[in-house]
Amino acid sequence: MRDLVNGLPRLLIAGAISSLIGGYFILETFRAGDCDGGCNAAHLLAMIGCLFLAFTLVGCFLMFCRNAPRPLRFIQLVIMASVILLPTGAMFLWKQTYPAQLHTNQDDSFMLIAEHELPDLGIKKGQRCIFSEVHCAPSPPHIRATCGNSDIAIPQTDWSAFKRLPQEDFGIPPSSSIRAFPRSCAKHAPQ
Structure with missing residues (x-):
């Protein structure tokens, strides 16, 4: 019984540490590219719980x-942690080395392409961006878009540099303000 009392806390601590580090690798791997950090978060957290x-x-x-x-020996705990950390770490390194193309998803469903370079925003000509809604009420009106791995606010003054690509949308019917882009907030246009 004494061995169990000594071994179980070490097992739980080693499991928690390796699951948290492996979970970080999983979340960071799927945050870039086709996921904006919010999509599938519940599934990814469930995967981390399953690892533990x-x-x-x-x-x-x-x-x-x-x-x-x-109690488990130290080497057994290290081997078990390696089984979790090596594949998740390899996925993380692979995704950092070879980032995936940006794909739409449920959170950001509407696709744009930059027809002109916008150096102030770090956007190059031909770069694709995804967004989910148009914000006309704030001054100035803007959209929040994911371009590559960056989440940026694009002000209305720069909207004319983009062209909508409705054929690449996720499939959720766009609202009238999104269909009208870049003239979504015509009444809020600068004088």
Whole structure:
């Protein structure tokens, strides 16, 4: 029993640390490119919970695989943590080295392409951006767009540099203000 009391906290701490680090790699991997950090977050967090649960169950099995409970050795905990961290770390490094093209998703569904370079915003000619709504009420009117890996506010004065690509939208019917882009906020246009 004493071995169990000594071994279980080490197992839970090692599982929590490796799951949190592996979870960070998973969330960062899927935040860039086709996910803006919010899409699928619940699924990704569930995956992190499953990593912790699997780590704990495998550790408990190893602790009780013989008749008497015994604490896991340090090397066993390191091997188990490596099984979590190596694949998730490799995915993270791969995504950083070879970023995916930007794809639309449920959170940002409408596609734009820059017809002119906007150096102040860090947007190059031909770069695609996705956005979900037009904000006419603030002054100046703007849209929040994801361009590459950056989330930026594009003011109304720069909207004419973009062309809508409705054929690349996610498929959710656009509102009238999105269909009218770049003339979405005509009554708010600068004088």
